[in-house]
Amino acid sequence: MNLLRMIARMAHTPAAIKAILKDIDSADARWKPTSGAWSILEIVNHLADEDRDDFRLRLMSTLDDPSRPWPKNDPEAWARERKYNTRDLDESLKRFAAERRKSLRFLAALQKPKWKTAYIHPKIGPVTAGELMVSWQAHDALHIRQIAKRLFELAERDGAKDGFTTRYAGEWKA
Numbered sequence: 001m002n003l004l005r006m007i008a009r010m011a012h013t014p015a016a017i018k019a020i021l022k023d024i025d026s027a028d029a030r031w032k033p034t035s036g037a038w039s040i041l042e043i044v045n046h047l048a049d050e051d052r053d054d055f056r057l058r059l060m061s062t063l064d065d066p067s068r069p070w071p072k073n074d075p076e077a078w079a080r081e082r083k084y085n086t087r088d089l090d091e092s093l094k095r096f097a098a099e100r101r102k103s104l105r106f107l108a109a110l111q112k113p114k115w116k117t118a119y120i121h122p123k124i125g126p127v128t129a130g131e132l133m134v135s136w137q138a139h140d141a142l143h144i145r146q147i148a149k150r151l152f153e154l155a156e157r158d159g160a161k162d163g164f165t166t167r168y169a170g171e172w173k174a
Helices: 003-011 013-020 026-030 040-064 075-081 089-109 129-160
Strands: 118-121 125-128
Touching: 003 013, 003 089, 003 129, 013 040, 013 089, 013 129, 026 040, 040 075, 040 089, 040 118, 040 129, 125 129
Parallel strands: none
Antiparallel strands: 118 125
């Protein structure tokens, strides 16, 4: 695995998200589709907490002592308990950027990590450090896509107020 390439990719995620959300007001940042899916604000805060409380800690733990139990993780509960949707978007983006910088410093400091070291997850079995690393990048991509979907849904919502559709743009496909 090329860790430097992965670090470089991950370094751009906070700025990319900040750029596409530059003119989103607080009401739109908090808006949730009727499906109950997360708002943009909840997604951004989830990304920050995943860096701090999931991927970084679990990768550190796996490389250090794969027999040590991983910290608990409940993103749905975090969204409610930590009141993601009441937070300020700009502050949340800054928090994500700060957590990502900490993660990048941690990753850059790794010396010949043993990517095949595995933690035995009680539900899914062995999870290697390498799998955590590539999943971290994939996690970013999934949530960038989720934010893009929210932006698409906001366009649909706004057009519908005046009887307009997004059909000319094309359908949103999973």
